[in-house]
Each structure stands twice: as C-alpha cells, then as structure tokens.
Amino acid sequence: MTALFDDYDPGGPRFFDEVFGPTGEVRPHYRELVARLRSFTPQDLDRREVIRDRIFRSQGITFTVYGDASGPDSADEGVERTFPMDLLPRIIPVDEWATVEQGVAQRVTALNRFLDDLYVGEQAAVNDGVVPRWLLHTADGFRREAFGIPVPHAARCLVSGVDLVRDVDGTYRVLEDNLRNPSGISYVLENRAAMTRVLPVAFAQQRVRPVDHYGPSLLRALREVAPPAAGEHPTAVVLTPGQFNSAYFEHAFLARQMGIELVEGRDLVVDEHVVYMRTTRGLQRVDVIYRRIDDDFLDPVVFRPDSALGVPGLLSAARVGNVTIANAVGNGVADDKAVYAFVPDLIRYYLGEDPVLPNVDTYLLWEREQREAVLARLHELVVKPVAASGGYGMLIGPHASDQEIAIFRDRIEADPRGYIAQEVVSLSRHPTLVGEGFEGRHVDLRPFAIAGETVEVIPGGLTRVALRKGSLVVNSSQGGGSKDTWVLDGQPTGA
Amino acid sequence: MRLDVRYTTRFEYAAPVVESQNELRACPASDHRQQLVHYDVTTTPSSRVSWYVDYWGTRVDAFGVRGPHQLLEVVASATVETSAVDRPETSLPRAAVEDVGFRDRYHELLERSAHVDWGPAVTAAAHRHAAAAGDDVLEVVMAVHEGAADLAYAPGETYVGVSVEEVLAAGGGVCQDFAHLAVAMYRCLGIPARYVSGYFFTRDDATGADVEVHGHGGVEAEVEVETHAWVEVAVPVEEHGHRRERWLALDPTNRQPVGERHVTIGRGRDYDDVAPLRGAFSGPAEHELSVSVRMRRLAREPLGGVPGSGTSPQHQQQAQQQQ
Numbered sequence: 001m002t003a004l005f006d007d008y009d010p011g012g013p014r015f016f017d018e019v020f021g022p023t024g025e026v027r028p029h030y031r032e033l034v035a036r037l038r039s040f041t042p043q044d045l046d047r048r049e050v051i052r053d054r055i056f057r058s059q060g061i062t063f064t065v066y067g068d069a070s071g072p073d074s075a076d077e078g079v080e081r082t083f084p085m086d087l088l089p090r091i092i093p094v095d096e097w098a099t100v101e102q103g104v105a106q107r108v109t110a111l112n113r114f115l116d117d118l119y120v121g122e123q124a125a126v127n128d129g130v131v132p133r134w135l136l137h138t139a140d141g142f143r144r145e146a147f148g149i150p151v152p153h154a155a156r157c158l159v160s161g162v163d164l165v166r167d168v169d170g171t172y173r174v175l176e177d178n179l180r181n182p183s184g185i186s187y188v189l190e191n192r193a194a195m196t197r198v199l200p201v202a203f204a205q206q207r208v209r210p211v212d213h214y215g216p217s218l219l220r221a222l223r224e225v226a227p228p229a230a231g232e233h234p235t236a237v238v239l240t241p242g243q244f245n246s247a248y249f250e251h252a253f254l255a256r257q258m259g260i261e262l263v264e265g266r267d268l269v270v271d272e273h274v275v276y277m278r279t280t281r282g283l284q285r286v287d288v289i290y291r292r293i294d295d296d297f298l299d300p301v302v303f304r305p306d307s308a309l310g311v312p313g314l315l316s317a318a319r320v321g322n323v324t325i326a327n328a329v330g331n332g333v334a335d336d337k338a339v340y341a342f343v344p345d346l347i348r349y350y351l352g353e354d355p356v357l358p359n360v361d362t363y364l365l366w367e368r369e370q371r372e373a374v375l376a377r378l379h380e381l382v383v384k385p386v387a388a389s390g391g392y393g394m395l396i397g398p399h400a401s402d403q404e405i406a407i408f409r410d411r412i413e414a415d416p417r418g419y420i421a422q423e424v425v426s427l428s429r430h431p432t433l434v435g436e437g438f439e440g441r442h443v444d445l446r447p448f449a450i451a452g453e454t455v456e457v458i459p460g461g462l463t464r465v466a467l468r469k470g471s472l473v474v475n476s477s478q479g480g481g482s483k484d485t486w487v488l489d490g491q492p493t494g495a
Numbered sequence: 496m497r498l499d500v501r502y503t504t505r506f507e508y509a510a511p512v513v514e515s516q517n518e519l520r521a522c523p524a525s526d527h528r529q530q531l532v533h534y535d536v537t538t539t540p541s542s543r544v545s546w547y548v549d550y551w552g553t554r555v556d557a558f559g560v561r562g563p564h565q566l567l568e569v570v571a572s573a574t575v576e577t578s579a580v581d582r583p584e585t586s587l588p589r590a591a592v593e594d595v596g597f598r599d600r601y602h603e604l605l606e607r608s609a610h611v612d613w614g615p616a617v618t619a620a621a622h623r624h625a626a627a628a629g630d631d632v633l634e635v636v637m638a639v640h641e642g643a644a645d646l647a648y649a650p651g652e653t654y655v656g657v658s659v660e661e662v663l664a665a666g667g668g669v670c671q672d673f674a675h676l677a678v679a680m681y682r683c684l685g686i687p688a689r690y691v692s693g694y695f696f697t698r699d700d701a702t703g704a705d706v707e708v709h710g711h712g713g714v715e716a717e718v719e720v721e722t723h724a725w726v727e728v729a730v731p732v733e734e735h736g737h738r739r740e741r742w743l744a745l746d747p748t749n750r751q752p753v754g755e756r757h758v759t760i761g762r763g764r765d766y767d768d769v770a771p772l773r774g775a776f777s778g779p780a781e782h783e784l785s786v787s788v789r790m791r792r793l794a795r796e797p798l799g800g801v802p803g804s805g806t807s808p809q810h811q812q813q814a815q816q817q818q
Contacts, residue, residue, distance in 0.1 A: 133599055133600075134602035137602055138606075270516060271559065272542070302773070312514065312515075312559075316516070319547055
C-alpha cells in the first residue's frame with residue numbers, strides 16, 4: 001500500500017468504496033493503477049495537478065454556478081468557476097459495465113416508446129392504467145403543443161444522461177433520467193483528453209475503452225432522425241441559447257466535434273414550413289436541429305411569445321415533417337420525479353422485460369398512506385420537488401434541522417403532487433485528492449446514451465464527485481467535481 | 496341552420512415587417528351538433544397554409560410571410576350546418592362527480608388554468624347558487640347558469656388578462672369574461688367545464704328582424720357579428736343502465752342554451768387554448784389590428800348550384816378530412 005493511501009478511510013460498512021473492498025484490499029480492477037501510484041511522491045502529484053490546471057485553463061472550461069442551494073429562484077446571478085477533474089480516475093470493470101450499458105439502453109428504449117406513444121400514438125400505457133393520466137397532465141414538462149409532431153425511429157430521447165448511484169452493497173440504481181438537454185458530455189471528452197497527458201503511463205498500461213467517437217455517433221444519430229424528405233445528406237445544426245448560457249462551452253464544443261454549424265435562433269428562419277440557416281451564401285436548408293434550448297423558448301408562436309431565443313414557425317415545420325427537433329419537445333413529462341417512479345412499470349409494459357437497473361425506492365405523496373408514513377420519518381428520507389433538477393430545493397432528512405423538516409412538512413401537505421420522498425442512498429465513495437492526500441468522497445455516474453435507429457451507450461460517462469466532505473450532492477451547480485471514468489476492456493490482469 | 500362565416504383579420508403595420516409566422520384557430524368544428532361543409536383560408540400576401548388538429552381537437556391553420564410586407568390580411572371562409580341538441584332532462588346526484596374515474600377522465604377540466612383561477616368570492620358565489628338548487632347535477636349547473644343574470648354585459652370594458660374574481664367584483668364584462676367566470680364556478684364545484692370559442696349568428700341589427708331565407712337557395716345579406724365564447728359542462732347521466740357524461744352547452748352571456756345560431760370553433764381549458772390568432776414577426780411593433788366576422792344564413796337544401804352552399808361530394812370529402 002502506498003503512503004498516499006496510508007490514512008485513507010474506506011468508510012467501513014457505511015459506504016461502498018469504489019477502490020477498496022470490505023477488508024481494505026484493493027479491488028482487482030484498480031490494482032494496476034494503485035500500483036502505479038505507489039511510486040508517486042507528493043511532488044509528483046503536485047506536478048500533475050499543475051499540468052491538469054494548465055490544460056483546463058487553456059481550454060477555457062468553466063461551469064456557471066447559479067445562486068446557492070436555496071433554489072433556482074436565485075438563478076439570475078451566475079458565477080463562472082471551473083469544474084475540477086480529480087487526478088484519480090474512476091474505473092469500471094467490463095462485467096459491471098455490461099450491466100450498466102444494458103440497463104441504460106433498456107431504460108432509454110422504453111422511455112422512447114412511452115413518449116412516442118404519448119405524443120403521436122394511442123397512449124396505451126395511460127389507457128391500460130400503467131401510469132395515471134392526471135399525473136402526466138400535471139407534469140411540468142408535459143407539452144400539449146407536441147402532440148402530433150413525429151420523430152423518426154421514435155428517437156425522442158436522442159441524448160439521455162441517466163444519473164446512476166451505487167448503494168451500500170454496490171448496486172447501481174437510477175436516480176434521474178435527464179431526457180431534455182442533459183449536459184456534461186464535453187467534460188467526459190475533455191477529462192479523457194487531459195488524463196492521457198496527466199497520467200500517460202498509467203493510462204497506456206490499461207486497455208481503456210475510448211470515448212472520442214461521441215461526436216461522430218451523435219452526428220450519425222442526428223442524421224438518422226432526419227425527416228425522410230431530407231435525402232441522403234441531411235444538414236444538422238446545434239441550436240444554442242447563446243454565450244450567456246452556462247453550457248455554451250459544451251454547445252460550441254459539440255458543434256466543433258461534429259463539424260456542423262453552431263447557430264442561435266436568429267440565425268434560422270422558417271419559410272413555407274421549411275427551416276433555413278442564414279449563411280454568407282444565402283439560405284441553406286436545415287433538416288435536423290440538436291437544440292439546447294428549453295421547450296418554452298423554442299418557438300414564440302406556440303410557446304412563450306416573449307422568447308427571443310427561438311425560431312418562429314419551428315414547430316409548424318417539425319409538425320409537417322420538414323425538420324426534426326432533437327431532443328423532442330415534451331420529453332420533460334418523463335423527467336417529472338413522480339413519473340420517474342413509474343419507469344420500471346413502463347419498461348415491463350412496453351418491453352416485457354424486468355428492469356436491469358432498479359430505481360431508488362420512491363414514495364408518492366398524494367396517496368394518503370404513503371404520505372403519512374413519509375411525514376412520520378422525514379428525518380430519515382430525502383424529499384425532492386418533482387420538477388427540479390440539479391439538486392435544487394431538496395431536503396436531506398438526516399442532515400436537516402427541525403425547522404427545515406417543518407417547512408417541508410407544510411410544503412408536502414399543501415402540494416403532495418409537487419414532491420416525492422426517497423430512501424437515502426448513501427452513495428458510493430471514491431478516493432479523491434484533497435489537499436495532501438486521498439479522502440473518500442461520494443460519487444455518481446452519468447452515462448450518456450445516444451438513440452437513433454439503435455441505442456448506443458458511451459463507455460463510462462461523467463463521474464461527478466461531491467467535493468465537500470460528507471456531501472451527497474454531486475451536481476456541478478452544487479460545488480461538485482468530476483473524474484475521468486475508465487471502462488476497462490477485458491478482465492483485469494492483476495498486479 | 497346553414498351558415499356562411501367570413502372571418503377577416505387585418506394587420507396594418509406602421510412600417511414594413513418581415514418573417515411573420517402565425518397560427519389561426521377559426522375553423523368551425525365538425526361534431527354531434529354541427530357539420531362543416533366548406534372551409535378555406537387565404538392570406539394577403541399569399542402563403543402556403545398548412546393545417547393540423549391540435550390537442551383539443553381544434554383545426555389550426557399555420558402560415559408565414561417571410562418577405563417585407565406592411566399589410567397582412569387573413570380570410571377564413573366557412574359554410575357550416577348547425578343544429579340544436581336536446582339537453583338531458585335529469586342527471587345523477589352530485590355525488591357522481593366525486594367518482595375517482597370521472598375525476599381522472601376530466602382532470603384537466605377541473606383544475607385551475609391561467610384565466611380560470613378562482614378565489615374565495617367566486618367560490619362563495621358558486622356554492623351559493625349550488626345551495627339553492629337540488630341535489631341533481633343538472634339543477635346545480637342550471638342554477639349557476641341562471642346566476643349569471645346578476646352580471647351586466649359591458650362591451651369594451653375588459654381585456655383578456657382580467658381575472659374571474661375581478662369580473663365578479665365588477666359585475667360584468669364581455670363574453671370571454673362570462674365564460675371564464677362560469678367555467679371557474681363549475682370547476683370549483685367539481686363539475687368539469689370547458690371554454691368554447693365560436694361565432695354567434697345574431698339578428699340583423701339594422702332591421703331588428705331575424706334574417707330569413709327567401710326563395711330557393713336565396714341568400715340574405717351578411718350580418719356583422721363578433722367572435723363569441725361560451726361554456727360546455729360535463730353532466731353525469733345514467734342512460735340504459737350505464738353511467739356516462741353528456742356535454743351541456745350554455746351561453747352565459749346571452750343566458751340561453753347553445754343552439755343553432757352558435758357555431759363552435761374549438762374547446763379548451765380557457766381562452767389561451769383557443770385564441771384565434773397567435774403569431775410573431777420581425778419589425779417595428781406598432782400596428783393596427785382589425786377583426787371582422789360576417790355571417791349570413793343560407794337555404795338548407797338549395798335546388799340550384801349556389802356557390803358556397805352546396806354539399807357536393809368534394810365538400811363532403813373535405814368535411815370528412817377534418818374529423
């Protein structure tokens with residue numbers, strides 16, 4: 001054991017440690033890496049941190065943090081900060097990855113079937129009582145305006161960023177699906193590029209599955225969902241709200257990776273239900289739009305009339321099949337956290353399969369018995385608003401004051417549809433460089449899935465780290481960091 | 496009653512504008528009470544009009560004018576055959592609207608919406624009307640409907656953003672206000688209600704006479720009317736041993752049931768779901784908007800080939816396409 005890990009506390013039975021087993025032994029898939037680090041002095045680590053910081057600064061990678069943890073209401077004053085990559089990568093062995101890959105693909109496939117059936121189909125799951133109609137009608141992301149808008153191959157969730165956590169026995173569980181505009185893939189690619197320079201030898205010693213085909217895969221999927229009328233060489237663009245958006249870096253990055261245009265709403269115009277891009281050579285037809293603008297801002301004719309970010313007439317063009325909008329309009333209905341609770345049932349219903357990845361145990365509070373049971377043990381549970389993401393507005397019972405618990409009790413009683421409660425998942429921990437040495441910090445995993453004609457899951461994904469000691473919130477907006485995530489090809493050789 | 500409707504919207508801009516995109520909801524529905532015989536939309540400058548049926552079942556015509564223009568005129572022309580529908584004589588007791596399946600089915604029409612957001616005064620008024628009625632849902636519905644007699648029609652005094660509480664406090668408004676207020680009262684009593692937009696064929700203001708058809712295929716002079724709004728209420732009934740709902744259409748502005756003179760365009764939670772024209776354009780915002788609705792009554796079964804009044808196979812097919 002290296003001196004760097006001498007003081008490391010794997011957390012005993014309270015947490016699942018990604019690197020160390022229950023008796024303190026290094027898990028087989030980490031042996032080579034730990035052996036390599038054994039030769040490092042603190043100075044070696046310092047030097048690598050310097051290299052890392054220089055790489056990221058030169059790339060201009062930042063992430064805007066909105067307000068504080070009190071909620072998205074305070075969202076207007078963002079500050080830019082870097083989203084730091086930890087020096088120690090996370091490693092996922094091939095058999096474990098096979099389960100994750102299969103589970104994510106299954107989930108995305110079922111959700112695409114459900115959303116397509118809801119917006120252009122017969123609503124079989126609703127009619128058969130799998131998910132209540134009123135629940136969908138009251139979901140924040142439900143869009144009546146999306147009814148009748150087709151998406152080829154039903155690939156409504158063209159990009160999904162499914163958030164996974166591991167509980168105390170190491171089981172991967174789905175926390176959120178993120179079917180609207182999941183961000184973070186640029187960090188996956190940048191982390192990998194940086195890691196090959198920060199730990200070049202350690203990286204070269206292992207067979208790590210590549211991630212750099214993400215751009216080509218995304219472009220292929222975008223072309224696959226082009227309307228049939230687009231012909232053999234459809235034109236795709238990335239539509240961004242603009243440089244003031246927190247993820248603008250990623251929008252520009254993805255456009256560059258795919259070699260396609262990055263446009264804002266004002267760069268597009270609709271004429272006779274066809275979308276065109278204004279170029280120096282005149283108007284050029286656009287067939288697929290990878291949009292990173294929220295539904296409500298897409299088209300002022302049907303959504304918010306004051307939106308200056310969107311394209312007037314865009315939905316009409318999509319409706320007649322002249323352009324495909326990806327991700328599809330209205331996906332947010334399935335991001336509602338109460339609808340999330342029904343996803344395992346939707347998998348069984350639409351695919352006839354058992355879910356590979358379980359949900360986190362979730363309680364629905366409009367049902368009196370569940371609500372009363374939850375209210376009696378709020379100090380043991382996590383409560384989340386159904387429409388929020390990014391870790392905003394949550395109650396983490398075990399860490400909450402009596403006053404905070406009282407506030408959430410009132411909120412739940414006033415609006416039981418507006419919240420869900422979940423069992424606390426202690427979240428696995430991973431050694432993370434803090435100051436001079438490694439300490440255990442909670443991590444999650446956001447694998448990215450791309451759906452076109454088929455579903456492809458990019459090996460690994462974004463591992464987010466809660467840098468604050470003991471914190472269970474890994475979101476970048478809440479002071480999180482990230483790790484390069486290695487999926488090893490083949491079995492570990494042992495060291 | 497066979498009616499011709501010509502709905503004209505005209506925008507005159509202070510300076511040329513470009514890239515106008517619009518959605519029009521002006522087409523009479525085909526349903527159990529009325530049958531669309533003919534419909535077309537033309538625009539000046541001309542444009543390619545594409546239509547679809549929205550979530551609520553309303554036909555929407557979408558069109559855009561990209562080049563510079565200082566005038567935009569949209570004319571929707573329709574011929575529609577309307578009838579009156581018998582209303583149920585009795586219904587189930589009020590407990591029927593508490594049924595879980597019933598409430599789930601009509602959930603969207605029981606909730607508050609942007610323009611149907613009631614407060615204590617509306618709730619109290621609704622319950623006051625209901626308390627005076629019997630236990631039958633139909634009696635409650637009619638009591639609320641007749642309660643609108645307290646309100647005065649006050650054209651030009653309100654705007655679409657007015658709340659139902661303000662309408663009640665003001666004691667009057669225009670048809671949209673009456674409809675929103677009635678919808679709010681029904682919903683706060685747990686009775687599903689929807690907002691209906693349409694046309695209302697009034698008597699000829701100039702002569703005071705009803706506009707009668709004379710001669711075979713004869714056509715009366717056009718009457719200038721306004722777009723109108725009313726409500727539909729889901730009333731639980733028992734027919735042949737089965738529970739079902741009958742939609743009862745009521746016109747709170749005119750304090751009458753909806754009949755042959757009412758031409759339905761569309762239905763929704765409130766005005767926003769059926770707003771006649773929504774659009775966006777680039778250019779200076781100042782413009783003058785004028786809206787005109789002209790209606791005339793046609794002979795039901797003309798003997799000759801009167802333009803716009805026949806039920807040719809082509810027209811029938813067009814009507815079928817829109818169902």
